[in-house]
Amino acid sequence: MTRWFAVFLTALVLLQTFSQELRVVDYQLHKERITELFCVNKARPQLHCNGKCHLAKQLRKAADEESKAPNGAKVKLKFEALPLLRVYAAQQAFYPVVVQQFAPLRVVHYTFSPEHGIFHPPSFWA
Template identity: 30%
Template sequence: MRAALAYILLIATLLPLFSQWGTIAYYHANRDYIAKVLCENRAKPELHCDGQCFLAKKLTAQQEQQDKATTEQVQKTPDFQLFYQSNLPFLFQPVVIAQTTVLPAYLPGSYSSPQDSLFQPPQV
């Protein structure tokens, strides 16, 4: 059952690809009728059209119909915006969580390392 459903969906999906082949197959199957009745150049046998004008018109009309359907589908497709970029500049406002007290021992310049007396550059 699943295989049959898969084949039906596959054929339904690929059917538009084979529509031009169907038109060409119809032309080859009914070439005599098309050449005698439907051909525009049947009064001019020296052109040897044999209904190719009919085939060209059908294929052109079919292509235009597919293009129109594709254009309509594209226009009707909804737009999904995945990202939003604001044009406003980023305004950073710092948030003060708590006031801290700075002890005088940790002020810059008040700390001296005990290694300052040991490691000194050579004097020339």
Template identity: 30%
Template sequence: MKNFFVISLIAIMLLQIFSKVVVLVDFQANREYIMEFLCINRDKPELKCEGKCQLTKKLKAQHDTDKQANERGQKQEVQVNLYCQNLFSLKPIIPETIVTYPSGYTFSYSSIAYHCIFHPPQVIV
């Protein structure tokens, strides 16, 4: 019983989603009947309507029904602006005066560059 209820709810939701497809399938299945009895232009074969007037009418009715359902289901949007005071300043802290201290450090670093290591390999014959 529970599975039947779940399957029927899923089927109803799918029919709602694919309502235009259902209208098109119904039109194709009953095209002969629509052309013969329901078509407005059945007395004017030169227009080659072939029931498209009924299809257009049904699709427009379906569109209007969907539009009304959307308008009923829409919620009014309210924009809320939240203001908060910036507690942390993003400005860089720049001291007003720059103080330099004399340093007794002298540049006494030297290195020996090993340029001979960085060369392409050579074939020794």
């Protein structure tokens, strides 16, 4: 169930993101029908409009709607949970929480003894 819900939400986000591209794809798929029904320049075939005027109107309309939409949804909610929390907190007894911390065991496999070191500064014989 949650997988289908996630797929549904993802599809909604993708539809919103690619809305203009989907309009262009729809135009390309139904170019002949759009030319017959919605083209403004039918009387002037030398312009080779082929319904691009209708596509431009749709894209302009979508851009205007997007620019008119607020950047973030501003919803004012009046939520009064604090008095309920105070009553609930007064009824509930508080006990100290004891957290035990355990140090992890460290196994050190590295040892260093300066007596057996092979790394030393070079000696110069003059």
